[in-house]
Amino acid sequence: MVDIFTEVFVAAYVIAIWSSLYKENPVYSYVIHGSIGAVFGYQLFMGIKTVWDKTLSPLMSAPTLDGILVTILGILILTRLIPGYEWISKYPIALSIGITMAVAVRGAIYAQFLKQIQIQSLTSLNNIVIAVCAISTVIYFIFSREHTGTQYYISRLGRVALMIAFGAMMATFFMGNVSFSIVQVSALVTPYGIYVTAAAILLIIVDLLRSQMRTKTIEQTV
Amino acid sequence: MSKILKNPLFQDRLIFLVYTVLIALPYVVAISFPMEIGDETRAFYNTLNEVPDGGAILWSTDGNFQMWPDFGGGEIAIYKTLFRLASEKNIKLVFVHFSLDGAVLAERTIKDIEAKGMTAGLEYGVDYVNFGFLPGGEPSMKAVAEDLHDAVPTDWYGTPIEEIPMMSDLRSLTDFSLAGWGHAYVEAHGRQWSGYGVPLLVNMTAINIALTVSWFQEGLIGGFLPGQRGGAEFEKLTGFLGQSTAAVTGQIFAHALALTLLILPNIIFIWKKISGGGDD
Numbered sequence: 057m058v059d060i061f062t063e064v065f066v067a068a069y070v071i072a073i074w075s076s077l078y079k080e081n082p083v084y085s086y087v088i089h090g091s092i093g094a095v096f097g098y099q100l101f102m103g104i105k106t107v108w109d110k111t112l113s114p115l116m117s118a119p120t121l122d123g124i125l126v127t128i129l130g131i132l133i134l135t136r137l138i139p140g141y142e143w144i145s146k147y148p149i150a151l152s153i154g155i156t157m158a159v160a161v162r163g164a165i166y167a168q169f170l171k172q173i174q175i176q177s178l179t180s181l182n183n184i185v186i187a188v189c190a191i192s193t194v195i196y197f198i199f200s201r202e203h204t205g206t207q208y209y210i211s212r213l214g215r216v217a218l219m220i221a222f223g224a225m226m227a228t229f230f231m232g233n234v235s236f237s238i239v240q241v242s243a244l245v246t247p248y249g250i251y252v253t254a255a256a257i258l259l260i261i262v263d264l265l266r267s268q269m270r271t272k273t274i275e276q277t278v
Numbered sequence: 279m280s281k282i283l284k285n286p287l288f289q290d291r292l293i294f295l296v297y298t299v300l301i302a303l304p305y306v307v308a309i310s311f312p313m314e315i316g317d318e319t320r321a322f323y324n325t326l327n328e329v330p331d332g333g334a335i336l337w338s339t340d341g342n343f344q345m346w347p348d349f350g351g352g353e354i355a356i357y358k359t360l361f362r363l364a365s366e367k368n369i370k371l372v373f374v375h376f377s378l379d380g381a382v383l384a385e386r387t388i389k390d391i392e393a394k395g396m397t398a399g400l401e402y403g404v405d406y407v408n409f410g411f412l413p414g415g416e417p418s419m420k421a422v423a424e425d426l427h428d429a430v431p432t433d434w435y436g437t438p439i440e441e442i443p444m445m446s447d448l449r450s451l452t453d454f455s456l457a458g459w460g461h462a463y464v465e466a467h468g469r470q471w472s473g474y475g476v477p478l479l480v481n482m483t484a485i486n487i488a489l490t491v492s493w494f495q496e497g498l499i500g501g502f503l504p505g506q507r508g509g510a511e512f513e514k515l516t517g518f519l520g521q522s523t524a525a526v527t528g529q530i531f532a533h534a535l536a537l538t539l540l541i542l543p544n545i546i547f548i549w550k551k552i553s554g555g556g557d558d
Contacts, residue, residue: 074298077290077291077294078291078294099378102378102382106378106411106413109436110413114431155417156415156416156417159416159417159420159470160416160466160469163416163420163468163469163470163472163473164465164469166469166472166473167468167469167472167473167493167498168465168468168469171472171496171498172492172493172496172498174496182495221488224487224488225488225489228484228485228486228487228488228504228505229484229485230536231484231485231487231505231506231507231529231533232348232483232484232485232505233485234301234528234529234532234533235347235348235483235484235505235506235525235529236344236347236348237297237301238301238347238506238525238528238529238532239347239350239521239525240347241298241301241302241305241528242302242305242524242525244302245302245305245306
């Protein structure tokens with residue numbers, strides 16, 4: 057029974073969201089608003105649960121200086137809700153962003169800079185391509201000097217390298233988005249979901265016929 | 279009829295319809311294509327299987343619900359492989375997640391695996407442990423790498439880390455034989471977990487494959503699963519066929535449609551230009 061309900065519900069949900077591809081309709085609006093509401097409700101619940109589990113509960117059972125400090129900073133963020141005291145919230149936010157940035161930059165220097173600018177040797181075609189493309193792309197972004205002569209040709213090569221890179225990124229972006237729809241479509245062909253799909257197709261056919269008949273009537277009237 | 283076909287609204291709907299039918303087709307009719315295993319997937323598989331007997335693996339599922347259709351298939355196959363390795367090679371598994379959705383998805387995956395009896399012979403707390411969600415992003419990742427006991431004092435169910443037997447020897451990232459994560463990006467974990475000399479693996483969504491290749495080529499990560507395709511390849515290597523394998527044929531059809539829609543109109547356009555016809 058649960059399986060039947062789940063399959064029918066998921067299929068109806070997917071079709072309701074995809075129905076916007078056919079045309080705007082109230083079912084789509086209800087479902088999309090319901091989804092946003094459900095997500096926010098879930099996030100709120102899990103957020104409160106996390107604050108309780110990770111901070112407040114340990115603080116009450118065994119208070120520590122770290123725990124007290126973090127709780128005070130957390131409460132200070134909420135001052136942005138009090139008119140006239142919004143400025144106080146900027147301090148814990150600045151501290152939080154500052155720490156995150158510092159930790160990220162520290163890791164980035166090794167992993168994203170030092171390690172990635174090292175080219176082992178120019179013996180393989182791959183490494184030669186990387187070196188040539190990297191240098192020509194950097195030259196493409198030199199705007200303090202007019203791109204003439206040799207620099208013109210190198211910067212053109214850099215532009216081609218950028219186009220290839222963006223093309224590859226666009227292709228993988230497409231691939232990723234196709235994945236999202238493929239898994240959803242599987243819900244439409246489950247043993248019980250297929251009935252919902254059939255009903256949706258029937259509705260679309262009826263709507264198309266109705267539209268056509270209405271157009272004919274208007275044409276005859278005119 | 280020609281008038282209807284030239285209507286952009288009809289054209290859009292026709293494309294959506296053809297697209298939907300094409301990606302749904304593999305679920306209705308059994309169609310499959312031969313699949314070649316990519317270098318990055320093979321490297322991922324080999325690195326995972328090279329973990330020595332008695333070693334320990336740290337895994338983090340950090341995507342969100344929206345990303346799950348893309349990297350979820352691979353993630354499920356990875357979890358099954360991890361538990362198989364735990365059974366066969368006495369490898370300890372530690373799960374800690376830096377995304378709330380990821381923690382929920384990981385717990386569901388572990389529960390499913392337990393329900394299927396794939397954790398037979400393994401004991402929670404002795405062979406594997408799930409620390410659940412740890413807020414804080416990159417600073418938390420760094421904290422886990424430096425001192426796991428300080429960063430996560432209790433597991434997902436509230437058991438203090440001191441009371442979890444397997445955690446007595448696992449204090450920082452250097453105590454692990456391997457670490458990995460499932461996410462859309464390689465950067466955050468990569469920044470905080472590289473440099474410890476521990477092999478790293480990534481199961482990722484397809485969207486950022488291009489940005490991950492350089493990490494693989496420079497040896498910062500031991501391998502990665504590039505989205506649904508990578509998931510399907512990994513499922514084939516491990517024998518845990520599932521969500522990604524079923525979806526990859528749909529991927530091929532969708533790409534074929536995209537290529538057709540890119541190439542065909544251009545051929546028609548050029549042909550009309552040559553034959554002296556209009557541009558419409």
